[in-house]
Amino acid sequence: MAPHKNIAVIGAGVVGTCIAAKLVEDGHGVTLIDPLEPGRATSYGNAGGIAATSLAPLSMPGTIQKVPGWLMDPLGPLTIRWSYLPTLAPWLWRFWRAGTPEKVEKQADALSALLKRTYDDWEPLWKAAGLDRLVKRDGCLRLYESKADYEADAADWKIKRDRGVRSEMIDRHEIRQLEPDLAPIYEMAVLMPEWNFVTDPHRIVTGVADYATGRGLKHHRGKAVGVRTGASGIEAVITDTGVVACDAAVVAAGAWSHEISGWLGSKVPLETERGYHMTLPKPNVEVRHTLHLGGWVMTPMEMGLRLAGTVELAGRTAPPNWKRAEILVERAKRILPKLDATDGSPWMGHRPSLPDSLPVIGGSPHHRNVFYAFGASHLGLTEGATTGALIADLVAGRTPSIDMTPYRIDRF
Numbered sequence: 001m002a003p004h005k006n007i008a009v010i011g012a013g014v015v016g017t018c019i020a021a022k023l024v025e026d027g028h029g030v031t032l033i034d035p036l037e038p039g040r041a042t043s044y045g046n047a048g049g050i051a052a053t054s055l056a057p058l059s060m061p062g063t064i065q066k067v068p069g070w071l072m073d074p075l076g077p078l079t080i081r082w083s084y085l086p087t088l089a090p091w092l093w094r095f096w097r098a099g100t101p102e103k104v105e106k107q108a109d110a111l112s113a114l115l116k117r118t119y120d121d122w123e124p125l126w127k128a129a130g131l132d133r134l135v136k137r138d139g140c141l142r143l144y145e146s147k148a149d150y151e152a153d154a155a156d157w158k159i160k161r162d163r164g165v166r167s168e169m170i171d172r173h174e175i176r177q178l179e180p181d182l183a184p185i186y187e188m189a190v191l192m193p194e195w196n197f198v199t200d201p202h203r204i205v206t207g208v209a210d211y212a213t214g215r216g217l218k219h220h221r222g223k224a225v226g227v228r229t230g231a232s233g234i235e236a237v238i239t240d241t242g243v244v245a246c247d248a249a250v251v252a253a254g255a256w257s258h259e260i261s262g263w264l265g266s267k268v269p270l271e272t273e274r275g276y277h278m279t280l281p282k283p284n285v286e287v288r289h290t291l292h293l294g295g296w297v298m299t300p301m302e303m304g305l306r307l308a309g310t311v312e313l314a315g316r317t318a319p320p321n322w323k324r325a326e327i328l329v330e331r332a333k334r335i336l337p338k339l340d341a342t343d344g345s346p347w348m349g350h351r352p353s354l355p356d357s358l359p360v361i362g363g364s365p366h367h368r369n370v371f372y373a374f375g376a377s378h379l380g381l382t383e384g385a386t387t388g389a390l391i392a393d394l395v396a397g398r399t400p401s402i403d404m405t406p407y408r409i410d411r412f
């Protein structure tokens with residue numbers, strides 16, 4: 001076992017908090033740096049999916065051809081703020097290039113290696129942190145209005161099934177039994193028992209943070225604004241509220257991470273895929289599973305029915321377009337005729353996304369004591385505990401159980 005270190009973790013989202021928990025379990029002294037309380041950024045309002053079956057990269061052969069249709073549809077799953085296009089163009093180009101058949105197979109293998117560990121890494125953490133009762137293990141229903149719609153997803157299902165994802169075909173009658181409040185518009189569904197959900201993603205983060213705090217985790221409320229490096233690598237993180245000295249640092253600052261990696265010599269094409277939710281506190285309908293509707297989902301949470309998803313490419317600083325959250329309600333009303341949408345609370349978050357749909361998890365090529373963990377895109381909650389375990393292995397000098405090459409920061 002390597003000697004214990006003082007480690008600064010920058011970013012208290014689900015990823016940074018899980019890393020902090022795994023590092024304190026290993027006996028390190030850990031300081032979690034963030035201007036916000038744990039889980040107040042993107043990890044606050046996601047759809048709660050432990051989406052261990054999401055093995056298909058976002059850029060696939062044919063994805064780009066679908067984009068004009070999506071953009072034309074006011075209720076569609078994607079929107080681009082046109083003033084942002086010049087900034088976005090290099091990322092879009094890389095995204096498109098990542099969608100060749102050979103690259104897609106490799107990216108799916110890399111996603112599969114990560115996601116196969118999901119429950120092995122999450123279950124002990126949920127248990128240790130007393131979060132088990134927030135985890136629902138009823139699976140996810142991917143709904144289709146027609147066989148043609150299902151067949152249009154054939155490439156996605158092939159990727160999943162080739163890699164051992166379990167699934168069960170459900171017919172119109174079984175859908176009625178499983179989800180009686182749904183309008184009878186769905187011809188078929190696929191039940192994925194390995195895609196489960198949590199009933200409050202924010203409390204998952206605060207619960208893990210509380211558990212780690214009980215084992216010695218320290219919190220430093222401040223924004224990292226610089227780093228101090230010397231002959232032995234990083235020596236301190238400089239924040240707007242003070243300096244945190246460290247023997248090692250982990251950058252887990254979600255959609256803001258590339259600024260920090262830039263200070264440490266690693267440029268990376270990180271973009272934000274903004275997503276929205278609307279949570280309906282008294283929906284007047286019963287939804288029993290996560291319902292996956294292609295581009296967005298519905299999850300029955302403790303605080304209400306959460307409609308979440310869609311992608312808006314508009315950068316980190318543009319104000320939210322709340323119409324995107326209202327669109328989710330319009331779509332949900334068609335699916336759930338009895339839905340009561342009063343008092344819905346809208347929210348927007350910044351998914352941290354790299355063009356090849358893979359996260360960065362690994363060491364710095366420039367500093368032996370700097371580690372990166374960001375870019376989980378649509379899967380940050382799902383991958384949180386595994387990312388924590390992998391970073392803990394790397395910090396301790398243990399060889400992780402999976403090949404870490406696909407997640408290197410210098411792969412671009």
Ligand SMILES: Cc1cc2nc3c(=O)[nH]c(=O)nc-3n(C[C@H](O)[C@H](O)[C@H](O)COP(=O)(O)OP(=O)(O)OC[C@H]3O[C@@H](n4cnc5c(N)ncnc54)[C@H](O)[C@@H]3O)c2cc1C
Nearest residue numbers: 011013014015042043046047049224254275379380381382
């Ligand atoms: C609508 C929507 C639905 C989603 N649904 C799911 C889902 O069902 N399942 C799933 O697995 N994932 C889902 N996701 C994705 C998931 O929410 C993200 O991948 C995840 O929250 C990213 O976590 P993070 O810790 O990397 O980032 P964040 O939660 O954004 O945390 C980053 C933290 O870094 C801090 N920070 C930034 N800059 C600095 C700095 N300079 N100094 C100090 N701290 C800094 C921020 O304040 C923030 O607290 C969804 C996302 C959206 C938007």
